[in-house]
Every structure is written in structure tokens, then in C-alpha cells.
Amino acid sequence: MIPFGELKSQYAAIKSEIDEAIQTVLEGGWFVLGENVERLEMEFADYCGAKYAVGVGSGTEALHLALLACGVQPGDEVITVPNTAVPTASAISFAGAIPSLADIDPASCNMDPNWLESAITSKTRAIVPVHLYGQAADMGPILDIARRRNISVVEDAAQAHGTEYRGRRVGALGDAGCFSFYPSKNLGGYGDGGMVVTDDEEVARKVQLLRNYGQKVRYYHSIKGFNSRLDEMQAAILRVKLRYLDGWNEARRERAALYDRLLADTSVRTPTELGYGRHVYHLYAIRSQRRDELQRYLEASGVGTVIHYPVPIHLQEAYRDLGYSAGAYPVAERHAREVLSLPMYPELPLESVERVAEVIRGFEGGIGRTD
Numbered sequence: 548m549i550p551f552g553e554l555k556s557q558y559a560a561i562k563s564e565i566d567e568a569i570q571t572v573l574e575g576g577w578f579v580l581g582e583n584v585e586r587l588e589m590e591f592a593d594y595c596g597a598k599y600a601v602g603v604g605s606g607t608e609a610l611h612l613a614l615l616a617c618g619v620q621p622g623d624e625v626i627t628v629p630n631t632a633v634p635t636a637s638a639i640s641f642a643g644a645i646p647s648l649a650d651i652d653p654a655s656c657n658m659d660p661n662w663l664e665s666a667i668t669s670k671t672r673a674i675v676p677v678h679l680y681g682q683a684a685d686m687g688p689i690l691d692i693a694r695r696r697n698i699s700v701v702e703d704a705a706q707a708h709g710t711e712y713r714g715r716r717v718g719a720l721g722d723a724g725c726f727s728f729y730p731s732k733n734l735g736g737y738g739d740g741g742m743v744v745t746d747d748e749e750v751a752r753k754v755q756l757l758r759n760y761g762q763k764v765r766y767y768h769s770i771k772g773f774n775s776r777l778d779e780m781q782a783a784i785l786r787v788k789l790r791y792l793d794g795w796n797e798a799r800r801e802r803a804a805l806y807d808r809l810l811a812d813t814s815v816r817t818p819t820e821l822g823y824g825r826h827v828y829h830l831y832a833i834r835s836q837r838r839d840e841l842q843r844y845l846e847a848s849g850v851g852t853v854i855h856y857p858v859p860i861h862l863q864e865a866y867r868d869l870g871y872s873a874g875a876y877p878v879a880e881r882h883a884r885e886v887l888s889l890p891m892y893p894e895l896p897l898e899s900v901e902r903v904a905e906v907i908r909g910f911e912g913g914i915g916r917t918d
């Protein structure tokens with residue numbers, strides 16, 4: 548069996564450092580907003596090339612609080628893409644705003660700047676490009692469009708720790724960037740966690756207040772806030788893991804390159820790494836016109852796969868109130884029908900990549916081509 552992902556090998560490889568970090572927190576007796584969170588914030592800001600970073604409870608909350616800090620108000624429209632994880636849209640809804648959508652570019656699977664332009668209305672207050680699967684959205688044109696109209700840009704970098712766009716790491720390219728530390732992410736804790744990074748001091752201060760009941764000084768509340776804090780245990784774990792992130796991303800890229808090579812002459816479409824950036828392959832998502840059959844064949848051959856994501860935002864039951872119907876975002880809808888994520892994690896044995904490719908070739912040979 549080749550699992551889609553697994554986290555035990557990574558823990559085994561760095562067990563002594565992780566155990567020691569956890570032990571130190573337990574013995575220190577301080578568990579929420581302490582030295583580890585502060586240090587991780589500095590280290591992660593530095594990693595992203597940003598001035599500030601603020602640890603929060605999850606990637607979803609990072610987006611929610613960043614949107615509020617950028618001034619999003621109830622009734623505003625916030626533009627994102629249809630083919631993202633639902634939490635991108637949930638965060639927009641939590642902020643009281645209406646998710647509005649721009650279709651994607653088929654090569655990058657990310658926001659198409661031309662659609663973005665046409666989705667903007669007088670109510671648009673922010674844009675949330677998603678760096679899906681670990682590849683940057685085309686931030687240059689997106690930022691140009693936003694700056695011309697004084698609209699904030701909040702990057703959803705939940706899948707993009709270390710992703711580069713034109714030589715810069717994503718996160719601080721817009722007004723704020725939001726990361727998830729969910730365990731399976733390229734940088735993941737052993738529980739939930741998230742981070743907002745920004746170059747804007749005001750945004751950083753606002754998120755600091757919002758995450759901690761709206762207080763700067765204990766029991767003196769200047770705004771109405773939430774409880775969304777990264778805990779010391781997760782921060783201590785993430786500080787250890789941050790030191791390995793570049794090596795793990797390199798290992799993911801090596802596995803992606805091998806998949807690319809072994810699947811090159813098949814009919815499945817492998818991901819395209821665009822010339823403007825560096826993909827960190829949080830997911831290795833292929834596309835096939837016979838996706839469901841291929842998935843069943845892989846499953847029967849002992850290969851785990853996942854579909855990211857089978858239903859675009861505008862066709863989700865939860866977002867029926869937006870009033871869209873099938874056909875509204877044709878590129879994202881086609882993507883949802885064809886996309887399939889193959890096993891991908893830094894410790895995935897190269898022989899497993901070879902085996903997965905062999906199974907896909909067997910599918911094509913035995914049942915005919917998928918396109």
C-alpha cells in the first residue's frame with residue numbers, strides 16, 4: 548500500500564528534537580502566547596522576508612483576522628477563486644463579507660487576472676489569491692489591479708510555505724499573507740495553528756489585538772476580539788520543523804520532477820511549474836479526463852489518492868445563497884472534474900513514485916488512454 552500521505556516517518560527522523568522541545572514547554576509551565584510563539588513569529592517573518600508575523604489558531608482564522616485587519620466590513624465583497632479549500636470562503640463569510648469569485652487560469656490552476664478585473668465591483672474591498680498546491684498565483688498583475696483601485700490583497704498561502712514568486716517568498720507580497728500549520732502542510736504542527744505575515748505594522752497590531760480578546764494590556768480591551776492564539780507547544784514544534792522546511796521542499800520537488808519525467812508520455816496532464824516562481828508541491832495534482840476510473844484503478848492497486856477539490860465553492864451547498872449555477876466558472880468546474888492528487892510527502896520513497904507511475908501507465912495500457 549502506498550499511502551497518499553503519512554506523518555510518522557518525519558516524526559521518527561526528528562523525534563529527539565521534537566520530544567525535547569515539547570518537554571521544555573511542559574517543564575516551563577507556560578502554554579499560551581509565550582517565548583516560543585514570539586520567537587517563531589520572528590523566525591517565520593524572517594523566513595518569508597516580512598517585517599511582522601502573528602501566530603493564530605489556524606489558517607482559517609489567519610484569513611479571517613487578516614481580512615478584518617485590512618478593513619473588510621459586513622456587506623463588502625471579497626474576491627477569491629472557486630477551486631480552493633472551503634475555509635478560504637468561510638473566512639470571508641466570518642468577516643461578514645460576500646465571497647465573490649474569479650475563474651482560474653488552466654495552466655497555473657490559480658486566479659486568472661483577466662477574470663479578476665471583470666469581477667471587481669464598487670463593493671470589492673479585498674482580493675484573496677490562493678497559492679494553490681504550493682504554486683504562486685500570478686501576483687504581479689493581481690497587485691497592479693488591486694493597487695489601482697485601492698483594494699487590499701490577502702494571500703492565502705496555506706499550501707505555500709517557501710513558495711517563491713519572482714524570487715521572493717510568498718506571504719508579504721500583498722497586504723497580508725496567511726499560513727496554515729495543519730499537520731500535513733509543508734510546515735505543519737501536531738495540531739491546528741496558523742500565522743499572518745505582513746509588512747504593515749497597523750495590520751500586525753490589529754491581528755495581535757483580534758487574536759487575544761481585543762486586549763493589549765490584560766483586562767483592558769480596546770476592540771471586540773476573539774480567542775485565536777497559537778499555543779506554545781505548537782510553536783516549539785514548528786520552530787524545530789522550520790529549520791528543515793527548505794530541505795523538505797527540495798525533497799518534494801525531487802519527487803515531483805520524477806513524477807513529471809515518468810508520466811511525460813502518458814495522457815495525464817502533470818502540473819506545470821510556471822517560469823515566474825518556485826513550486827513547493829504541497830500537492831502533486833494531475834489531471835485526467837477519466838479521473839474517477841483512474842482513481843478507482845489506483846485504489847485497487849494499493850495507491851492512495853485524494854481529489855482537491857471535488858466541488859467548487861459556488862456549487863457547494865453552503866454557498867447556494869450566492870446564487871450561482873453550474874457553468875458559471877467553466878475552467879474551475881472542469882478542473883474539479885479532472886484533478887487528482889497523487890502521493891506526495893518529503894519522505895515518500897522514490898521507488899513508490901516509480902510504482903505509482905507504473906500503475907498509471909498500466910491503466911492507460913490496459914483500459915486505453917485517458918484523454
Ligand SMILES: Cc1ncc(COP(=O)(O)O)c(C=O)c1O
Pocket residue numbers: 605606607608631632634635677703705706726727728729739740741
Ligand atoms: C487553501 C487553504 N486555505 C485555508 C485553509 C485553512 O487552514 P486551516 O485548516 O489551518 O484552518 C487550508 C487548509 O486546509 C487551505 O488548504
